[in-house]
Amino acid sequence: QLQLVESGGGLVQPGGSLRLSCAASGFTLDYYALGWFRQAPGKEREGVSCISSSGDSTNYADSVKGRFTISRDNAKNTVYLQMNSLKPEDTAVYYCAAVPAVQTNMCDVWYEYDSWGQGTQVTVSS
Numbered sequence: 001q002l003q004l005v006e007s008g009g010g011l012v013q014p015g016g017s018l019r020l021s022c023a024a025s026g027f028t029l030d031y032y033a034l035g036w037f038r039q040a041p042g043k044e045r046e047g048v049s050c051i052s053s054s055g056d057s058t059n060y061a062d063s064v065k066g067r068f069t070i071s072r073d074n075a076k077n078t079v080y081l082q083m084n085s086l087k088p089e090d091t092a093v094y095y096c097a098a099v100p101a102v103q104t105n106m107c108d109v110w111y112e113y114d115s116w117g118q119g120t121q122v123t124v125s126s
Contacts, residue, residue: 001026002024002025002026002027002098002115003024003025003026004022004023004024004096004097004098004115004116004117005022005023005025005117005118006020006021006022006094006095006096006117006118006119006120007020007021007022007023007120008020008021008120009094009120009121009122010121010122010123011123011124011125012086012122012123012124013124013125013126014086014087014088014124014125014126015085015086016086016124017082017083017084017085017086018083018086018122019080019081019082019083020036020080020081020083020094020096020120020122021078021079021080022034022036022078022079022080022081022096022117023076023077023078024077024078024079024098025077028074028077029053029072029074029077029078029079029098030053030074031053031100031101032053032098032099032100032101032115033050033051033052033053033098033099033100033101033106033107033109033113034050034051034070034072034079034096034097034098034107035047035048035049035050035051035096035097035098035099035107035110035113036048036049036050036070036079036081036094036095036096036097037094037095037096037097037113038090038092038093038094038095038122039092039093039095039119040089040091040092040093043092045095046061047059047061047108047110048060048061048064048068048081048094049061049064049068049070049081050070050107050108050110051070051071051072051079051107052101052103052104052105052106052107053101053104053107054104054105055071055072055074056104056105057105057106057107058070058107059107059108063089064083064090067083067084067085067086068081068082068083068084069081069082069084070082079096081094081096083122086122086124087124088124088125089124090122090124091122091123091124091125092121092122093119093120093121093122094119094120094121094122095116095117095118095119096116096117097113097114097115097116097117098113098114098115099112099113099114099115
């Protein structure tokens, strides 16, 4: 059974950093594009970042460019999101997601992600 489990969320002060991890079980991530999404209270879920199955292509929402970095370690079947210079507006539940790769260098098929983790809360507050 395909399963994604996020970890690494928590409470951090503005300007701080967190690294989210998402471990997969029941399948290998090698042939999947991977994404991080977030949903803040009262807002729709939005795509934050994604990485292609080859790892050669990444994509970021404008709001996180230059602050967040996505990476993947296929040997560990894990995807990461390094979040630096965090702002209060980054507060949300963060979800990782996977979609079978149609092209190895694409990942920004935001509406096609079909396997989801349970989410991890990130709160940025002083």
